[in-house]
Every structure is written in structure tokens, then in C-alpha cells.
Amino acid sequence: MSHDHHHLELTGVGYRYGAKTALSDVAFSAHCGQRLALLGPNGAGKSTLIRLLAGLLKKQSGEINWQDAPLSQARREVAYLPQVDHHQKNFPLRVRDIVEMGRFPHLGHFKRFGKIDAEKTDQAIATMQLEDIADRQIDQLSGGQQQRTYIARALAQEAHVLLLDEPFNGLDIESRCHLSASMIELSESGHLIIASHHQLESVTDIFTHALVLDQKQVTYGDAKTVMQSKEVKEILHACHPAHTHPVTEHTSTDCCS
């Protein structure tokens, strides 16, 4: 099923923390099926943009639209996936409980968790191949399994846009391979994947598009074209003098081969 017509459009988006400008003049249009990397040095505004899209920060200027209407009116369309180990530790929650949280935007406080919610939860668990560990406690899982649990929560939410904050951080090689494969599958099944990323060697392997930020939008476009731009190389390589492949930890561009 094609979801290409589902599109996210930003125009003139900016954000300030007090007197400090974190982000300005962000304008791009992305649609389902894309995998968009947010690139830039530390403090470039990647997290700010993710938090704006996730609704965690209130937009101060510009427009963020989903399907030509303000994104703030379509919260359930966006799922936010924090870095692994972001949650409170030793919390008595199983994988299934966390995936069920994705149903909250559909249920609110008062609706009962019904048959359709159970079905969506089971489907999400199956899609992310978590059936065997669905009853395990979250803190007993590896970083990769936690990441898959969070993605399953986003699927149970039936969100079109998945926002991932540095998703490859803290994952072992095998988990990185699985995650990049999952991201590709999800975009091909009609999701728009947006992830902050700092491992430059793998950008073109994993992502179709790239947005380079440096407190403002530097450039946006096809990942291969962006990564070949001289200006981008200067900005990005200045803060990444040594870079390794996030999946193989080598400089090879072959992913999981």
C-alpha cells in the first residue's frame, strides 16, 4: 500500500531557549517511504527539531504541517522513540505492557483496552519478532531488544512518522544490523522515518534523505547528494575527525554483509 501522499511539511521553523537560538529557518517537505537522517555537530539543533516534531516543545515560529493541517492536531501520527536506557530503571513492565502504551492516543483515559487494541498490540509484537520475549521485563533486555520494543510501541500506535533519537547509540553490531533492516522495512511499508544520526559513513546505506543542521538548515535533499556536498563535508567532518561504520564499526560501506 502506498503512503507516499502522506507528507510532512516544515516552513520557517525556529526555536530559541531564552536568548539562545537553537534552530532557525528550517524548511523541508518529506513523505512516507523516506528515511531521513538529521545530521550536524553537537548543539546543531537535531534534538530540538525532534522534540518539536514530537510535540515536546511548543513551536515558536514557522509552520509544521502534516497533510496540510497543523501537526499538533495529529499527535497520534507521530511516535517518539528515545535513546535506549532513557527510561526509569527497575520498573515492573513487560515488553507487552510497553507496546500496549502505544494504544493510549486511541484510548485516552477512559476507554477500555479492547479486542482491537489487543490485536494491534499482538501484530506489533509479531512484526518486530518479540513474541518469545513479550513477557520479559524491559530491564532484562539488550539495547537492541529494547529498541525493537519501542518500535513495536510506535507500530501499535499506528503512527506514520517515527522519530528516533540517536537510535544506533549503545547497540551492538548485530542489533545495529537488525535496526537498519527494520528501518528500511518500515519505510517501505509506508512509514516516514526521521532519525538523528552522527555516524557519517553509514548515512547513505541506511537513509534515503538527509537534513544537515547547524543551528539553522544547511541543506536538505537526497542522502547521496547531500553527503557529497563540499560545504556539508566541512561542517560534518570538522566535528567527526574519526568515523567508523555504525553497523560494522569499520569504514566499509557494506552493511551487514
Added chain:
Amino acid sequence: MMEFFDLNLYQRAFIAALIIGYVNGFTSAFVLLHRSPLKLAAFSHSLLPGVAMAALLFTLTAITAFFGALIAAILIGVLTILLSRISKIHDETVLAVLYTGAFAIGIMVLNHVGSNQELEKWLLGNITALSDLDLKMSLVVGLITVSFLTIYRRALVAHLFDPEVAASLGIRTRVLEYVSFVILILVLITTLQAVGCVLAVGLIVTPAAIARSFVKTPDALFLVSGIVGAVGCALGLLASYYLDQPAGASITVVLTGGFLLSVLLKLKKGRA
């Protein structure tokens, strides 16, 4: 045993122990997940000046004590946030400064208005001396608390697990925090008259600490903590009668013993 239930005084105290125990136990699950027992301990001390002011300005009744304590806790809470923001000193430090100050003022005011007995009553409580009105207030606060924690369970658990993800799911986390704070204070106040302001903290913390060793889901944690709270309070009251000890202390010792036992059991289970 029959001798215990023959006494009207203890029949009423036993019902109070079950209600207060269950409500505190149920609430302790939230306190455990919220990781706020020490903050609550601080707030429990800040209730005393409210009670003292009620005694100074009005006749001390269950109602005036209730509202005095509630106003004192909210004042300390608001002042903590405000002074912490202005001074840039961590809120827990400001809270520690304010609650000890408030507690000291409470002691002075109670000293001014009455005897030391009055002070001891509020410090240690007396579950066998609860009036009908006290019991009714415990029941009403209990119903409000258990209903709130049950209805908003999904949102609360998501918020406590990861506040940012919860907010992105559309949960109004700040509103939940404020309402939860008021609910916790209400439970503390109704517990105050039963076991006193110091031991009230044990009741609103320990049951979930016991239950946590045996449960894997938040729903089970709430349910088991409630039962542990009710059983712990009832056993503590029975023990107080037969050992001729103050009920508040006896209940707290039973719960603390239960916690130590639960850790030993978990240790044994882990080794098995």
C-alpha cells in the same frame, strides 16, 4: 482473639486499619514508581504546622486539622518550587530547609496552645481514638485516591516510566503530577491521625517495597501493595493490643519486618 473484637474501640480501629492500610498500600505503589518517598517524608513533617495553626486560630477538629494540614503542605510545595527557582538551589535542599523550619514552627505553636500531649497525639497518632468523622474522611479520601490511581493508571504508568514518551503520546504529564501531589497529601493527612506524621510515611512507602519483590506488572504492584498494606495494618493493630504497645509503632514495625522478610525470600528464591 475474640476478646479483641469484643471491644468496640478495637472494632472501629480494626476497620480503620483495613481502610487506611489498603489505601496507603495502594498509593505506595505509585510512590515506589514515582521514587518520591523521601520527598513525602518531608511533606509529612510540614503537615504539623498546619494542624498547629488550626489549633491556634480555630477549635481543633478533624475538619480544621485536615484543611490546616492541606494548606500547610500546599504552601510548602509552592514555596519550594518558587524559592528553588529564584535561588537556583536544588528543590530537595530547599524542601529540607522549609520542612524542618515548618516542623519547628509547628512544635512552637502547639507548645503555645496546649500541652505536650497534643503534640504527641499529632506526632504519633492514635488509631484507637478515631471519631466517626475521621473514619468517614478516610473512606472518602480512600475512594478518591483508589479511583484516581485506577482510572489514570495507564497514563500514570507511562508518565512514570518515561515522561517524555508519555508527553509525546498526548498525556498531560504536568497536570498528572500536580493532581497526584494533592492526592498523596490527602492520604498522608488522613493517615496522620491514625499513626502520626512520622510513621505515616512508613505506611505510604513500605507495602509496595514488600510487594515489589513478587510482582512483574504495575497492575499487580498496585493490587498486591493494597492487600499488603491492609494485612500489615491489621496485624500491627492486633500485635499492639496483645503486646500493649502504641498502635502506630506496632503497625510500622510489622511492615518493616515484612519488608526484611520479603528481601530474604527474594534472596532465597534467587539462589534456588
